[in-house]
Amino acid sequence: MKDDKGLLIVLSGPAGVGKGTVCNALRNEDTDIEYSVSATTRQPRAGETHGINYFFKTKQEFEEMIENNKLLEWAKYVDNYYGTPLDYVEETIDKGKDIILEIEVQGAKKVKERYPDGVFIFLMPPSLAELRNRIVGRGTENEDLINKRMNVAREEIDMMESYDYVVENDEVEKAVERIKSIVTAEHCKKDRLIEKYKQLVEVE
Amino acid sequence: MKDDKGLLIVLSGPAGVGKGTVCNALRNEDTDIEYSVSATTRQPRAGETHGINYFFKTKQEFEEMIENNKLLEWAKYVDNYYGTPLDYVEETIDKGKDIILEIEVQGAKKVKERYPDGVFIFLMPPSLAELRNRIVGRGTENEDLINKRMNVAREEIDMMESYDYVVENDEVEKAVERIKSIVTAEHCKKDRLIEKYKQLVEVE
Numbered sequence: 001m002k003d004d005k006g007l008l009i010v011l012s013g014p015a016g017v018g019k020g021t022v023c024n025a026l027r028n029e030d031t032d033i034e035y036s037v038s039a040t041t042r043q044p045r046a047g048e049t050h051g052i053n054y055f056f057k058t059k060q061e062f063e064e065m066i067e068n069n070k071l072l073e074w075a076k077y078v079d080n081y082y083g084t085p086l087d088y089v090e091e092t093i094d095k096g097k098d099i100i101l102e103i104e105v106q107g108a109k110k111v112k113e114r115y116p117d118g119v120f121i122f123l124m125p126p127s128l129a130e131l132r133n134r135i136v137g138r139g140t141e142n143e144d145l146i147n148k149r150m151n152v153a154r155e156e157i158d159m160m161e162s163y164d165y166v167v168e169n170d171e172v173e174k175a176v177e178r179i180k181s182i183v184t185a186e187h188c189k190k191d192r193l194i195e196k197y198k199q200l201v202e203v204e
Numbered sequence: 205m206k207d208d209k210g211l212l213i214v215l216s217g218p219a220g221v222g223k224g225t226v227c228n229a230l231r232n233e234d235t236d237i238e239y240s241v242s243a244t245t246r247q248p249r250a251g252e253t254h255g256i257n258y259f260f261k262t263k264q265e266f267e268e269m270i271e272n273n274k275l276l277e278w279a280k281y282v283d284n285y286y287g288t289p290l291d292y293v294e295e296t297i298d299k300g301k302d303i304i305l306e307i308e309v310q311g312a313k314k315v316k317e318r319y320p321d322g323v324f325i326f327l328m329p330p331s332l333a334e335l336r337n338r339i340v341g342r343g344t345e346n347e348d349l350i351n352k353r354m355n356v357a358r359e360e361i362d363m364m365e366s367y368d369y370v371v372e373n374d375e376v377e378k379a380v381e382r383i384k385s386i387v388t389a390e391h392c393k394k395d396r397l398i399e400k401y402k403q404l405v406e407v408e
Binding site: 164189194 | 354358398
């Protein structure tokens, strides 16, 4: 059985880890998950549709959204604003549907502050998988390269701290299966279900 | 990636909920999960094999296991002992393999005391699913029957409290899929993975 509210699922990870690829692959699967549409002030490119690729906004509209606390998170890159409209996310989860946000680490941090009940998934970069293999393995690399990798790994591990799950992106299909399993498992969590049952029993 | 230790998965729920059926169906699937074999002092029945269906023990052997704290839980029914040998469970998870225990609610409680890190799954009885349907639905039943069901539901909700997950057994195949998803998700939990990464980074 499903609990009444949908889940806010946040998929993040370091730049280049393949968030977009995994998210698109998930989108092509037959799931009930909705996808958050970002708002932006940049011009639509050929083939992009308002409400599907982005919500296209004027600078003034976007700044009003910021002002009125209507964005779950936002950032400015190269004179253009990008952000996650709160209304769409809330309407979706209120309807009992799950919604996924594919987002940079900094944005995910802001979402976590605003919405700590979300399911935060960290897509694990190959550097960490390599770290494991290298430790298990041979140790034929020079010290500089090892140190460099260890520093990157340390930063990535620090990022990981505030997430609920870590999904290795070894193969896109496997990563997608893991994310789907996490969503299923989250719907089975006792803490999400028991309050509802208690209410049903109390109500009588 | 998998963490080093396997998971102890405990599948329980009220009598008659279908624990055995679900566990057997899971066993027929192609998973890496091992199954705990109980010890008992009762006589083997035709077709039962030592080490597969049960570990068959004498009364004295069993009482020595109790004495030496070698059982994760045990109970006595009609002059025979039944219990879960600790060694087999620990050897399995130490090898990095998951192991599932299908067990009565009282036994699950004891396992929880001894092994709080286990993954505790409560198989939801139809009475609770019915409760939901009835609330949503029509209300054509008499008050006595409703009260009786509400009392059963209250007891079941109380049992549920100490579990991590609640899996509805609406269809065996669906219940099996949910359990498999829970196992996959548990292996992706940040808390299970991050310590290992931290150690790898510190070790250097």
